[in-house]
Amino acid sequence: MNIKYGLTAILGTYLISTFGGDPAMAATIGGTIRVDVTKGSFAGVYRGDFAYDDTHLTKVGSEFMTINGGGNGIIPGLLSMNFRFLDFATGLNPVTYTASDVDGFPDYPLLYLENGIPTQFALQIFSASGNDGLMFGDPRSFNFALRNGTIGGDGIVSLEITEPTTEPTSVPENASPFASLLAFLGLGAAHLWRKSKKANK
Structure with a gap:
């Protein structure tokens, strides 16, 4: 697994858990x-x-x-x-x-x-x-x-x-729109990075 992609995925998970609200x-x-x-x-x-x-x-x-x-x-x-x-x-x-x-x-x-x-x-x-x-x-x-x-x-x-x-039992609430947006942008950045890497080959 690519290190940059892994870090991006970890960041997205962290943002969801941090901004998603307190668990019920x-x-x-x-x-x-x-x-x-x-x-x-x-x-x-x-x-x-x-x-x-x-x-x-x-x-x-x-x-x-x-x-x-x-x-x-x-x-x-x-x-x-x-x-x-x-x-x-x-x-x-x-x-x-x-x-x-x-x-x-x-x-x-x-x-x-x-x-x-x-x-x-x-x-x-x-x-x-x-x-x-x-x-x-x-x-x-x-x-x-x-x-x-x-x-x-x-x-x-x-x-x-x-x-x-x-x-x-911790039941996570739905992530806030802000957290979902950050996670989406993080995954999108990983996709663009992989696409640009293929184009440079």
Whole structure:
């Protein structure tokens, strides 16, 4: 490879990376779900976890996220939701409920964020009979019915962000017109130099 051509190519790459703007950082964020039930036979702490991709978040004001997104400003990005609670039939055996168990999946569960911070979920899961179920509602409430709807209770939901589950990925923004022009001129100069070299032979 010709040294001049190589230097020109390096210069063009440098200009694009220098003037192309700051990279947009996107990450997969993990979080935990905690539900405190303080009264009744089923009092205790129940836990779960969730993960989402923050690519489409503006992190300004109220935002709503589901798995596939949707109308009315609901954005995509929710990756998973798991919650360990009791089985509906007996209320004795722990069961892990996932996003695919949620009524209305994949339009639900819905994750609510305020200024980029997850604050609560909206979801409901019913048994086959429809008499038993659990629900996450507003404001950060948890309700459940077990044993064919004969026993129920409520609690408070808390969400907490953990460390990102993956390293942030740098997604370069489109280069500015100025940087593109400089890169184009650099490549053009290399082409003219090679053409003049052939003509001199």
